[in-house]
Amino acid sequence: ETGVTQTPRHLVMGMTNKKSLKCEQHLGHNAMYWYKQSAKKPLELMFVYNFKEQTENNSVPSRFSPECPNSSHLFLHLHTLQPEDSALYLCASSPETSGEGQFFGPGTRLTVL
Amino acid sequence: SQKIEQNSEALNIQEGKTATLTCNYTNYSPAYLQWYRQDPGRGPVFLLLIRENEKEKRKERLKVTFDTTLKQSLFHITASQPADSATYLCAARGGADGLTFGKGTHLIIQP
Numbered sequence: 001e002t003g004v005t006q007t008p009r010h011l012v013m014g015m016t017n018k019k020s021l022k023c024e025q026h027l028g029h030n031a032m033y034w035y036k037q038s039a040k041k042p043l044e045l046m047f048v049y050n051f052k053e054q055t056e057n058n059s060v061p062s063r064f065s066p067e068c069p070n071s072s073h074l075f076l077h078l079h080t081l082q083p084e085d086s087a088l089y090l091c092a093s094s095p096e097t098s099g100e101g102q103f104f105g106p107g108t109r110l111t112v113l
Numbered sequence: 114s115q116k117i118e119q120n121s122e123a124l125n126i127q128e129g130k131t132a133t134l135t136c137n138y139t140n141y142s143p144a145y146l147q148w149y150r151q152d153p154g155r156g157p158v159f160l161l162l163i164r165e166n167e168k169e170k171r172k173e174r175l176k177v178t179f180d181t182t183l184k185q186s187l188f189h190i191t192a193s194q195p196a197d198s199a200t201y202l203c204a205a206r207g208g209a210d211g212l213t214f215g216k217g218t219h220l221i222i223q224p
Contacts, residue, residue: 004156033211042117043157043202045211055210090156097210099164101147104156 003027004105006091012111013081021076021108023091031097032074034066037088037107049074050097081112115141119203119215126193126222134188134218136203143205146179146186151200151217160201161188193222 004025013019025032034046048056049068063085065077074091088109092102116139126132136146145164149157163170163179163186170177176189190197200219204212 031210040216042216043204043212043214045213048210050210058211092156098206099145099162101149101159101162102157102212103159104149106154106156 004091004093004103006089006105006108008108009106010109010111012113013078014113015081015083017081018077018079020078021089021091021110023074023076023105025072025074025091025093025103025105027093027103029093029095029103030071031094032068032071033092033094033102034074034076035090035092037090038086043090046076048097055097078110081110083112086110086112115139115205115213117203117205117213117215119201119218121218122216123219123221126220128193128195128222128224130193132190132193132197132220132222134201134203134220136186136188136215138184138186138205141205142181142184145206146177147204147212148175148177148186148188149202149204151202157202190220195222195224198222 007022032049035043045058046060047066067075088107090107091105094100094102118137147162148160151157161177163177174191178187200217202217203215
């Protein structure tokens with residue numbers, strides 16, 4: 001519906017698991033983003049990629065590892081997460097990194113047990 | 114640190130009236146502000162962008178203002194409808210390339 005898809009939509013994992021979130025955009029954009037949305041908190045920027053290069057890491061713990069193999073795909077690899085990492089993880093894209101609105105995917109609802 | 118504040122967590126408006134949402138920013142001067150709509154269980158949807166040299170911007174029943182003296186943006190929905198009920202997010206460029214968001218205002222339009 002928005003041109004940005006995310007899989008899976010829901011994920012439950014234990015603290016020792018390794019999983020990956022996938023994002024794909026069909027809009028021909030050059031910038032892609034990962035955000036975290038927790039209850040009662042504003043959206044928090046995690047990572048920014050521009051033309052496949054990481055341009056921002058917003059002090060995110062190393063248990064979150066992004067990967068951007070091309071301008072259309074973005075992954076978030078997860079390992080040894082904590083229960084407080086449970087949140088909605090949103091992917092977004094935009095034509096460039098400034099001066100444009102961002103297009104968001106539906107998000108992955110992550111629960112860490 | 115840079116902050117975006119939306120001072121109303123929730124706002125109840127009667128159908129047909131104008132809803133006005135407020136966004137204040139502190140400790141920086143963003144080149145532009147953006148407004149998004151988010152429905153439960155969905156990602157935010159981009160609505161409008163207003164630049165610092167623009168006083169006002171309109172799109173159908175939506176109007177956004179940007180006052181750099183007051184460090185404030187106002188978001189108006191005229192002739193509000195129950196379908197306008199959602200959470201509205203204000204955002205501005207934060208660090209190098211990403212956006213800093215406010216917590217959002219949950220708008221409820223009552224029939």
